[in-house]
Amino acid sequence: MKSHRNLSPRSAERAERGLYQAILSLRTDDECRRFISDLCTPAELEALIDRWSVVAHLNDGLSYRTIHELTGVSVTTIGRVARFLTNGSGGYRVALERLGGPR
Known part of the structure; x- marks a missing residue:
């Protein structure tokens, strides 16, 4: 992370x-x-969406191509996303599960 x-x-x-608390305080998609x-x-934002x-x-299980x-x-x-999905902190997995489970 950047210093x-x-x-x-x-x-x-x-x-x-404080940033995480601000995000957690939000109640709607809007x-x-x-x-x-x-x-x-x-x-x-484009990078996050990508x-x-x-x-x-x-x-x-789709191929990168x-x-x-x-x-x-x-x-x-x-x-890069695949590496973090497999060996990251687990954030992607938590979000996937909470949004409807692994597909």
């Missing part, structure tokens, strides 16, 4: 925790859309 310029480690941790729209640049768009396809053809997301990005 926080002038924040002490404790302040950076507090800021990170609130979340508005918050993320304010938080992210268009390029950052990553999330391939998770279910990877979980379904097929996922690329379906989504237009680069094979490099698909590979």
Whole structure:
């Protein structure tokens, strides 16, 4: 993760925790859309959407090439998502399960 310029480690941790609390406070899709729209640049939002768009396809066992053809997301990005889906912190899995279970 990028280092926080002038924040002490404790302040950076507090800021990170505050971001997560802000996200958890959102109650609707529209609130979340508005918050993320304010938080992210268009390029950052596009990158997040690209990553999330391939998770279910990877979980379904589709090939990287097929996922690329379906989504237009680069094979490099698909590979990165696959690594985190398999060896990451488990966040993708939690979201998949809560949104309807592994497909």
